[in-house]
Amino acid sequence: MARYEIKGGNQLKGSVTISGAKNAAVAILPAAILVRGKCRIENVPDISDVRILLDILRDMGAKVVQPELNIVEIDATNVACTRPTDSLVKKMRASYYLMGTLLSRFGTAHVALPGGCNFASRPIDQHLKGFRLLGADVEDTNSYVCLNPGPNGLHGARIHLDMASVGATINLMLAACLIPGMTIIANAAKEPHIVDLANFLNTMGASITGAGTDTVKVRGVEELHGGTYTIIPDQIEAGTYMAAVAAVGGDVMVKNVIPKHMECITTKLQEMGASVVEYDDIIRVISNGKLRGAAVKTRPYPGFPTDMQAQIGVCMSLAEGTSRLIETVYETRFFGYTSELTKMGANINIIKESKMAVFEGVQRLHGADVAAKDLRAGAALVIAGLTADGITRVDNIHFIERGYQNLIEKMTALGADIKRIED
Numbered sequence: 001m002a003r004y005e006i007k008g009g010n011q012l013k014g015s016v017t018i019s020g021a022k023n024a025a026v027a028i029l030p031a032a033i034l035v036r037g038k039c040r041i042e043n044v045p046d047i048s049d050v051r052i053l054l055d056i057l058r059d060m061g062a063k064v065v066q067p068e069l070n071i072v073e074i075d076a077t078n079v080a081c082t083r084p085t086d087s088l089v090k091k092m093r094a095s096y097y098l099m100g101t102l103l104s105r106f107g108t109a110h111v112a113l114p115g116g117c118n119f120a121s122r123p124i125d126q127h128l129k130g131f132r133l134l135g136a137d138v139e140d141t142n143s144y145v146c147l148n149p150g151p152n153g154l155h156g157a158r159i160h161l162d163m164a165s166v167g168a169t170i171n172l173m174l175a176a177c178l179i180p181g182m183t184i185i186a187n188a189a190k191e192p193h194i195v196d197l198a199n200f201l202n203t204m205g206a207s208i209t210g211a212g213t214d215t216v217k218v219r220g221v222e223e224l225h226g227g228t229y230t231i232i233p234d235q236i237e238a239g240t241y242m243a244a245v246a247a248v249g250g251d252v253m254v255k256n257v258i259p260k261h262m263e264c265i266t267t268k269l270q271e272m273g274a275s276v277v278e279y280d281d282i283i284r285v286i287s288n289g290k291l292r293g294a295a296v297k298t299r300p301y302p303g304f305p306t307d308m309q310a311q312i313g314v315c316m317s318l319a320e321g322t323s324r325l326i327e328t329v330y331e332t333r334f335f336g337y338t339s340e341l342t343k344m345g346a347n348i349n350i351i352k353e354s355k356m357a358v359f360e361g362v363q364r365l366h367g368a369d370v371a372a373k374d375l376r377a378g379a380a381l382v383i384a385g386l387t388a389d390g391i392t393r394v395d396n397i398h399f400i401e402r403g404y405q406n407l408i409e410k411m412t413a414l415g416a417d418i419k420r421i422e423d
């Protein structure tokens with residue numbers, strides 16, 4: 001067990017380089033299963049979710065080499081396994097992308113239900129509905145999903161998602177890659193990592209159009225070939241550092257970002273009183289730590305991301321006046337961090353019927369012993385600790401280390417007083 005110990009009060013100054021996108025990496029790495037040949041994938045974040053996925057791929061028989069920390073070479077040509085080890089699969093959420101990849105490459109898959117951050121009920125009915133429309137026979141139990149070709153075999157299909165699910169869009173794009181015929185995914189999610197996955201797959205020979213719009217078309221091809229691909233920067237890691245500077249105060253260049261992906265976060269922080277200036281692949285945030293209250297409603301991309309809800313919640317805890325934060329993607333996500341922020345002196349009232357948290361800004365937070373209940377809730381507690389008077393100890397940091405490469409090193413380089421303490 002380890003925890004972070006944070007002494008608050010230091011302004012953040014200097015520059016921080018954003019790593020590759022977690023949610024793109026966790027889709028692209030299993031996608032390598034579709035490829036006969038070597039995929040060289042660059043800008044892969046060094047985070048525990050990636051390490052677990054690489055263990056799963058090795059365990060399935062893929063050759064996995066890491067010539068450098070953030071470069072991974074995967075050759076899955078000789079993989080024959082269609083039932084990845086349950087205990088590994090259960091360690092993370094995105095292991096469910098193996099359903100789509102194995103179905104596509106082998107026509108069959110037996111995959112345990114995933115683990116990961118459980119801040120809400122996270123059903124996968126849309127993934128399964130799509131697999132059925134692609135012609136699969138789906139056995140769905142409480143502990144695993146088993147896919148096999150149905151009586152008419154696997155074939156392209158038109159799939160209209162009931163909601164723009166990121167995971168279902170990705171899983172169905174993966175599944176459709178090698179299935180004969182045209183698949184159309186309507187009401188698709190548009191997040192940047194969906195475009196990144198499509199670019200990766202097309203580089204390897206897939207035929208995908210429309211990624212980034214609400215209609216993604218995948219024409220099944222016979223085979224994918226090896227190639228080299230670089231993952232996009234992490235929108236949420238960048239947003240987390242931007243929110244940290246806004247709340248704590250300071251002047252930081254957030255480097256290796258795609259400013260377009262950051263627009264709704266940039267705009268909101270500007271509205272709250274921070275100065276946010278965009279350059280080609282850098283965003284500079286300057287703040288004196290004094291913010292104004294705001295209203296935020298989380299939405300699928302290009303709206304304000306639910307994965308930034310907790311971090312902006314810290315800004316709202318300290319902003320002058322009343323702020324309103326409405327969650328539209330995962331109703332119960334507030335509960336991962338608001339009770340912990342309250343221990344630090346925040347004034348938050350959750351109005352369950354309206355899926356809304358109301359923040360009455362306080363002048364200062366104070367240090368406390370708190371626990372991360374999921375990845376982004378944990379990141380928010382780190383930001384809160386950096387603003388607070390006294391010492392904050394954050395437990396359950398394994399959640400945070402799922403998704404933030406070198407958080408301690410990056411924050412320390414900006415002047416934060418934060419240590420990882422081993423018990």
Ligand code: EPU
Pocket residue numbers: 023026093094117121122123124125126127128163164165166167168189306307329330375376403
């Ligand atoms: N939903 C269903 N049925 C489904 C799929 C989704 O009802 O079959 C519902 C969910 O319950 C939720 C909404 O649809 O209310 C959206 O869920 P989505 O499928 O889009 O989320 P996800 O694929 O499970 C990904 C990210 C999450 C991020 C969400 C929303 C990955 C690995 N995870 O999850 O990231 O919060 O999209 O943007 O890409 C994180 O990085 O901290 C994280 C949790």
